[in-house]
Amino acid sequence: MVTPPPVTPRPVVPTRPASGGAAGGREGSTASITGTRRERRRTSLFAHGEPMVWVAGGSLCLALLMIAGLIVLVMSQGFASFWPGAITRAVLDDGTVVMGEITRVESVADAGAAEDPPQRRLLRTGNFEITQEHFRWVDDSEIASIETPEDAVLLERLAWGRFYGLPVAFEIDGGIVAEGPEAAWASFQQHHGEVRDRWDEARHLEHGEIGAVNAAIERRRLATRQVGLDSGFGSPEYAAAQGSFAKLDAEQQLIYDEIQGRVMALDAENDRYRLVLATATGHRTPIEVASVVRAVQPNALGTLGRAGVYVARWYEYLTGEPREANSEGGVFPAIFGTVLMTMIMTLFVVPFGVLAALYLREYAKQGVLVSAVRIAVNNLAGVPSIVFGVFGLGFFCSIIGASLDQVLFESSLPSPTFGTGGILWASLTLALLTLPVVIVATEEALAAVPNSMREGSYACGASKWQTIKRIVLPKAAPGIMTGVVLAIARGAGEVAPLMLVGAVKLAPELPFDTTAPFFHLERSFMHLGFHIYDLGFQSQNSEAAKPMVFTTTLLLIGIVVMLNIGAITIRTRLNKRFGNARI
Amino acid sequence: MTPPTQTPVASDATAPGPARLATPKPGASLGGDSNAPRSASVIDSIGRKEFVEPDIHDEMHAADAVLEIQDFCLHYGEAQALFNVSLTLPRHQVTALIGPSGCGKSTLLRSVNRLNDLIDSVTTSGDMRLEGDSIYGPAVDVIELRKRMGMVFQKPNPFPMSIFENVVYPLRIDGERNKAVLEEVCEQSLRAAALWNEAKDRLKDSALGLSGGQQQRLCIARAIAAEPEVLLMDEPCSALDPIATGRIEDLIDELRGSYSVLIVTHNMQQASRTSDFTAFLYRGYLIEAGPTQTIFTQPHRQETEDYITGRFG
Numbered sequence: 049m050v051t052p053p054p055v056t057p058r059p060v061v062p063t064r065p066a067s068g069g070a071a072g073g074r075e076g077s078t079a080s081i082t083g084t085r086r087e088r089r090r091t092s093l094f095a096h097g098e099p100m101v102w103v104a105g106g107s108l109c110l111a112l113l114m115i116a117g118l119i120v121l122v123m124s125q126g127f128a129s130f131w132p133g134a135i136t137r138a139v140l141d142d143g144t145v146v147m148g149e150i151t152r153v154e155s156v157a158d159a160g161a162a163e164d165p166p167q168r169r170l171l172r173t174g175n176f177e178i179t180q181e182h183f184r185w186v187d188d189s190e191i192a193s194i195e196t197p198e199d200a201v202l203l204e205r206l207a208w209g210r211f212y213g214l215p216v217a218f219e220i221d222g223g224i225v226a227e228g229p230e231a232a233w234a235s236f237q238q239h240h241g242e243v244r245d246r247w248d249e250a251r252h253l254e255h256g257e258i259g260a261v262n263a264a265i266e267r268r269r270l271a272t273r274q275v276g277l278d279s280g281f282g283s284p285e286y287a288a289a290q291g292s293f294a295k296l297d298a299e300q301q302l303i304y305d306e307i308q309g310r311v312m313a314l315d316a317e318n319d320r321y322r323l324v325l326a327t328a329t330g331h332r333t334p335i336e337v338a339s340v341v342r343a344v345q346p347n348a349l350g351t352l353g354r355a356g357v358y359v360a361r362w363y364e365y366l367t368g369e370p371r372e373a374n375s376e377g378g379v380f381p382a383i384f385g386t387v388l389m390t391m392i393m394t395l396f397v398v399p400f401g402v403l404a405a406l407y408l409r410e411y412a413k414q415g416v417l418v419s420a421v422r423i424a425v426n427n428l429a430g431v432p433s434i435v436f437g438v439f440g441l442g443f444f445c446s447i448i449g450a451s452l453d454q455v456l457f458e459s460s461l462p463s464p465t466f467g468t469g470g471i472l473w474a475s476l477t478l479a480l481l482t483l484p485v486v487i488v489a490t491e492e493a494l495a496a497v498p499n500s501m502r503e504g505s506y507a508c509g510a511s512k513w514q515t516i517k518r519i520v521l522p523k524a525a526p527g528i529m530t531g532v533v534l535a536i537a538r539g540a541g542e543v544a545p546l547m548l549v550g551a552v553k554l555a556p557e558l559p560f561d562t563t564a565p566f567f568h569l570e571r572s573f574m575h576l577g578f579h580i581y582d583l584g585f586q587s588q589n590s591e592a593a594k595p596m597v598f599t600t601t602l603l604l605i606g607i608v609v610m611l612n613i614g615a616i617t618i619r620t621r622l623n624k625r626f627g628n629a630r631i
Numbered sequence: 632m633t634p635p636t637q638t639p640v641a642s643d644a645t646a647p648g649p650a651r652l653a654t655p656k657p658g659a660s661l662g663g664d665s666n667a668p669r670s671a672s673v674i675d676s677i678g679r680k681e682f683v684e685p686d687i688h689d690e691m692h693a694a695d696a697v698l699e700i701q702d703f704c705l706h707y708g709e710a711q712a713l714f715n716v717s718l719t720l721p722r723h724q725v726t727a728l729i730g731p732s733g734c735g736k737s738t739l740l741r742s743v744n745r746l747n748d749l750i751d752s753v754t755t756s757g758d759m760r761l762e763g764d765s766i767y768g769p770a771v772d773v774i775e776l777r778k779r780m781g782m783v784f785q786k787p788n789p790f791p792m793s794i795f796e797n798v799v800y801p802l803r804i805d806g807e808r809n810k811a812v813l814e815e816v817c818e819q820s821l822r823a824a825a826l827w828n829e830a831k832d833r834l835k836d837s838a839l840g841l842s843g844g845q846q847q848r849l850c851i852a853r854a855i856a857a858e859p860e861v862l863l864m865d866e867p868c869s870a871l872d873p874i875a876t877g878r879i880e881d882l883i884d885e886l887r888g889s890y891s892v893l894i895v896t897h898n899m900q901q902a903s904r905t906s907d908f909t910a911f912l913y914r915g916y917l918i919e920a921g922p923t924q925t926i927f928t929q930p931h932r933q934e935t936e937d938y939i940t941g942r943f944g
Contacts, residue, residue, distance in 0.1 A: 500788040509778030
């Protein structure tokens, strides 16, 4: 029997009994630690973990070096491509004369161990219509004399690429008005501006006003055809519509003729001016002033003057339209297409992704099925992007788009409106492609919201949706924005699926303009990623396109960085607002 | 100090107790007439999963009840966590739930506002009544029910929004938009939670920037903003330092008389300092409940005494 413990009033503060003899059951456990002490081994280098610091740090350094290397390469090549180089005139041993910009210098490979290996240089000689080549390799050994003539001129033209030559004369109406390099150059400078203004006006008339006339005729033609489709092509309504269409056509034809007359007058005026240049071989070539986009005498320019040309080229590149199979001119349509497509994609992917993740994490009963769905979504992120392109072509263009055409654009069939690649289908395809990224990021952000916050909200009497809307989503918003950043980076840089669903080499019109309904989501568009591919691998003049590849890559990286900075700024604001110091 | 001759509980397993223990008369254990075999038997009975009749003091029955727990059982899947718990919560008093870890204190507390509904595997039987209204009845609107109670959790859980929005959250979800009403409730609640002086100049700042003790007082302010009929507190001081704990305890003291508080605590001193009534749970069974003074000085049950003097648990 055990002695009953005394039940006399105890102090309110409880006391633990002395562990001495009272806790008999615990004695054995304390006795087992006695015995001789085991000899301790010295902590080894590996146990200290020092080598792991080096391995981990080294891996990080390697990764950073590769990224830095990529950025340095792209930036050095990309920024250099617009700098106007000197024009070199070289006389070779066999008497031929070549003139152009040196774009590359390299050692001849089979020179063996010679101390001063022979070199060769690549000259951009231009003048394709005369020489049938854009570039020419010249061995240093065959050069007899070399010089940089002061008044050598580089012309960037609308067609046929660059032209290198020496100004000889300036002609108006076939008559020489200025003779000699300086006088000819001065006359050219004097007339070039006004000629280019007229040229711009003529193109503006062609694109804007004639375009509007054509659009009006086309609209009316489709409306007439729709009448025919609705009430039969033999019906009196169709006959009436045809009659009014013929009337409108005649009216518009008058307007068209009037504008066309103005354009022709402008072009005829421009046609009077010609700059006569002598090529390296002395060939006299008259060049239409209107076809010259930019004329530079690089050898006569100082650093500041060259910087001016450099800036002007960048400006044209960023705001202009492409020409010369995309290897010259600007990439504005591609910038516009890339940004617009990424934004439409974001508009689609974010609500869908967030709602899907919300259901998976907050509403669905966690179990085998939800786990299977989650694994499937994760795997979707690993599907090759071209597969999404095929899906987009097969589903969006061929099924959805074709059905839309049947219902809404019957009159313009068989030429497709939505039934072919366009910016809307491209955006939707990329939204599908980036959906897993958003779902996974959102799910992780939702999982990171402490359950105690949800419980606190429920305990206040909030419903599930109120809790999600007021507590969970705001808390998870920065994490969701991280997913959006990743989706934008992925979507803006994707090319392969776009080739199937709407990105084209040269789009005649932007997907956004001033004619109603302003957004033309059915139109095909240009994309910087596809532009890089096109420049690098489809260009006729591959040597000239090479620096442009880097410049366009630089631009694409810049745009992705800018889109990301935008998203990160929003994320930082959200973080500040909800006091999450770091996510 | 306890005399060294005292032996641990349940050392004598040779005497099997009766399957169902009768409730001892109040005061029966006074004067040293309780004996060890009986105390061992209660533990043994629990070990054999036999029902143990709780010893509920008369004062508890006599009090005006705001909440009645009736024969409440709760299972987590197969495992039973609460066994036929019956308890009343006296109006405008502080009632403490004490017991060793895992004894079901928090489970019982979370059952009162049906937070356990969020766990899929939980099944319950029995009922609770808040002012006579069933809590577990089939037609109960859980959201309306929870609005009648406030709850403070073990760890401070302010919401990721401003201090002001935190306090008026219960009103916001009811769609209250009147700025004057919101501001008045905010000030009243923060004053009641003794946070007004510290927070009045930073109401628009994020609540996550407050210290742990301030956050917990903010949570109390939030819990009382909707003027609940019952205030549930789940170890509200366990994550706080002694100074913050002292402030929260003072606050509970001030809430007495206007709120009916049910508080779970691990801390005996806290239970003795802050509560009017104390209920002792052990392995899912309610062992004893009564006025705190009696429970801590003259408990009817041997297990209660052993627990509060720290001999097991």
